[in-house]
Amino acid sequence: MEDTVSKPQPAKGATSHPPQPIHPKGLYKAFAASLTGTALEWYxxxxxSAAAAVVFPIVFFPASDPLTGTILAFSTYAVGYVSRPVGGIIFGRLGDRIGRKKVLVITLMIxxxxxxxxxxxxxxxxIGVAAPIILVLLRFAQGVGVGGEWGGAVLxxxxxxxxxxxxxxxSAAQVGPPAGNLLANGALAVLTLALTEEQFLSFGWRLAFLVSALLVGFGLWIRLKLEDTPIFKAIEAHGEQPQAxxxxxxxxxxxxxxxxxxxRVGPDVLYALFTVFTLTYxxxxxxxxxxxxxxxxLIGSAFQLFLIPFAGAVSDRFNRRAVYGVGAVVGAxxxxxxxxILGGDNQPxxxxxxxxGLAAHSFMYGPQAAFIVEQFSPRLRxxxxxxxxxxxxxxxxxIAPLLFTVLLAQFNSWVPVAIYVGVAAAVTVLGLALGRDNNTVEDQDYRLLMESSPREGSGAGVGGAR
Structure with missing residues (x-):
C-alpha cells in the first residue's frame, strides 16, 4: 500500500542545506548509553544462556538422561526468545509514542x-517442580525486556x-551481545576456576546473576542523564507521533x-551455534x-568488540546489503x-x-541495525x-540451540546442523534482496524541522496523520 503521508518538509524560513551535526558530547553519550545499557542487559x-548449557540441566532439570536435561534447559532458553515479541509490541509502540529514552530505562529495570x-x-x-516453573516465568520477563530494548537502543x-x-x-547496540557474552562467560570461567565442581553447582553460578544488580544500576545512571533523540524530539514537537x-x-x-x-534469521542462528551450542557439543x-x-x-567475543563496529563502518563506505550478504555466505x-576440522583435545x-565463525557473524551483525532502521520511516522506526x-x-x-541438539541426537552427525545454518543464511539473503538501501534525506528533513523551531503544535509542513 502506498504511504499516504507526504515527506516532511522544513518549516517556513528553513534552509535546504544539510542540518548541523549533533554536538560530539551528546553523540558520544548516546553511543555510550546504547552500548553499555545493551551490554548490561545482554550480560x-x-x-x-551459558548456565542453560552447563548448569541448569543439573540444578533445575535433573534427569537420568543428560540429553533430556539439556533439551529441557534449552527449552527455557527458547522462552526468552518467544517472549521477545511481547516486549517488541509493547515497548516498540511506546518508543514511537513517548520516546526512545523512557522505554530504555524501563526495559533495563525489567x-x-x-x-x-x-x-x-x-x-x-x-522446592521441586516450582523451581523450573518460576525459572520459565523469569526467563519470560527477561525476553520481554530484551525485546523492548533493542529497537530503542539502536535508535x-x-x-x-x-x-x-x-x-x-x-553498531553501538550491536556490540552489546558480544560484550555481554564476554562478561557473562568471563564471570562463569573465573568462578569455575576459583571453585570446585560442587561449589560451582551449589552457589557459584548464582554469583554471576547477582552481580547484575550493580551493573544495571550503572546502566540506569547513564541513561537517565541522556536526552531523547533529535529525530523523536522533532516528531514530538510537530505532533507527528503515530496513533496506531x-x-x-x-x-x-x-x-x-x-x-x-x-x-535477521541467519545471524541469530549462526550466533546461537558458536556461542551456545558449541558449549554442549x-x-x-x-x-x-x-x-x-x-x-x-570468550576470545571470539573479544574479537567481536572491534569487528562489529568495523563492519558497520565498512557498510557505510560500500553497499550495506552487499557487506551483509557476504557475511551470510561466508558464515554458512x-x-x-x-x-x-574440529576434533577432540585440540583447543587452538x-x-x-x-x-x-563469529567474525563472519560480525559482518552481518555490524550492518544489521542500520539496515533494519533504514527499512522504516522515522515516525515508525x-x-x-x-x-x-x-x-x-x-x-x-x-529454536536454534534446541534444533541443533535434536538434529545431532537424531542423526549422530554434524552435517544436518551445518545444513540448517546454510538454510538460515539463504533466508537472510532473501531478506536483503527485499530490502532497500539507505535514505539519508528522511533524517535530514526531520533535523531541519527541529532546527527551524516552529511554533509547537503547529505541525507546519509535516503531513497529517497516517
Missing amino acids: DFAVY IGVATVLIGVLPSYGS LSSEYGDPRRRGFWA PIREVFSQELRPLIAAILC GIQALGYERNQVLTAV VWTFVFFG MLIIGIVL STGSSLAYTFAGVIGGA
Missing part, C-alpha cells in the same frame, strides 16, 4: 530484576549520529517488515573441559569447515574456529525495528 541474557531473582531461585531439590545512537554513518553509530503504530507498520510498511525479519560430544570451551567463546560456508583449532527484531528471534535464535 544478564548471556549468563542465562531484565535486571528478573536476573537477580534467578540468582536467588531455589533448586529443584529444594538512540543512530538518530543522534550522521545518517551517512549510520552503520557505525547504530503497529497497525500502520502492517498496513503501510509490510514489505520492509518482512525484509527486516528475514535478514564441545563438552558432551568432543570431550573438552568446560573451561576450554568457555575460553574459546565456514560452518561446514568448522565442524570438519577450537579457538580459531569460533573466532572465525521504533515499532517496525522492534517487531522485526523480536519476530525474527522466534524463528531464528529461539
Whole structure:
C-alpha cells in the first residue's frame, strides 16, 4: 500500500542545506548509553544462556538422561526468545509514542530484576517442580525486556549520529551481545576456576546473576542523564507521533517488515551455534573441559568488540546489503569447515574456529541495525525495528540451540546442523534482496524541522496523520 503521508518538509524560513551535526558530547553519550545499557542487559541474557548449557540441566532439570536435561534447559532458553515479541509490541509502540529514552530505562529495570531473582531461585531439590516453573516465568520477563530494548537502543545512537554513518553509530547496540557474552562467560570461567565442581553447582553460578544488580544500576545512571533523540524530539514537537503504530507498520510498511525479519534469521542462528551450542557439543560430544570451551567463546567475543563496529563502518563506505550478504555466505560456508576440522583435545583449532565463525557473524551483525532502521520511516522506526527484531528471534535464535541438539541426537552427525545454518543464511539473503538501501534525506528533513523551531503544535509542513 502506498504511504499516504507526504515527506516532511522544513518549516517556513528553513534552509535546504544539510542540518548541523549533533554536538560530539551528546553523540558520544548516546553511543555510550546504547552500548553499555545493551551490554548490561545482554550480560544478564548471556549468563542465562551459558548456565542453560552447563548448569541448569543439573540444578533445575535433573534427569537420568543428560540429553533430556539439556533439551529441557534449552527449552527455557527458547522462552526468552518467544517472549521477545511481547516486549517488541509493547515497548516498540511506546518508543514511537513517548520516546526512545523512557522505554530504555524501563526495559533495563525489567531484565535486571528478573536476573537477580534467578540468582536467588531455589533448586529443584529444594522446592521441586516450582523451581523450573518460576525459572520459565523469569526467563519470560527477561525476553520481554530484551525485546523492548533493542529497537530503542539502536535508535538512540543512530538518530543522534550522521545518517551517512549510520552503520557505525547504530553498531553501538550491536556490540552489546558480544560484550555481554564476554562478561557473562568471563564471570562463569573465573568462578569455575576459583571453585570446585560442587561449589560451582551449589552457589557459584548464582554469583554471576547477582552481580547484575550493580551493573544495571550503572546502566540506569547513564541513561537517565541522556536526552531523547533529535529525530523523536522533532516528531514530538510537530505532533507527528503515530496513533496506531503497529497497525500502520502492517498496513503501510509490510514489505520492509518482512525484509527486516528475514535478514535477521541467519545471524541469530549462526550466533546461537558458536556461542551456545558449541558449549554442549564441545563438552558432551568432543570431550573438552568446560573451561576450554568457555575460553574459546570468550576470545571470539573479544574479537567481536572491534569487528562489529568495523563492519558497520565498512557498510557505510560500500553497499550495506552487499557487506551483509557476504557475511551470510561466508558464515554458512565456514560452518561446514568448522565442524570438519574440529576434533577432540585440540583447543587452538577450537579457538580459531569460533573466532572465525563469529567474525563472519560480525559482518552481518555490524550492518544489521542500520539496515533494519533504514527499512522504516522515522515516525515508525521504533515499532517496525522492534517487531522485526523480536519476530525474527522466534524463528531464528529461539529454536536454534534446541534444533541443533535434536538434529545431532537424531542423526549422530554434524552435517544436518551445518545444513540448517546454510538454510538460515539463504533466508537472510532473501531478506536483503527485499530490502532497500539507505535514505539519508528522511533524517535530514526531520533535523531541519527541529532546527527551524516552529511554533509547537503547529505541525507546519509535516503531513497529517497516517
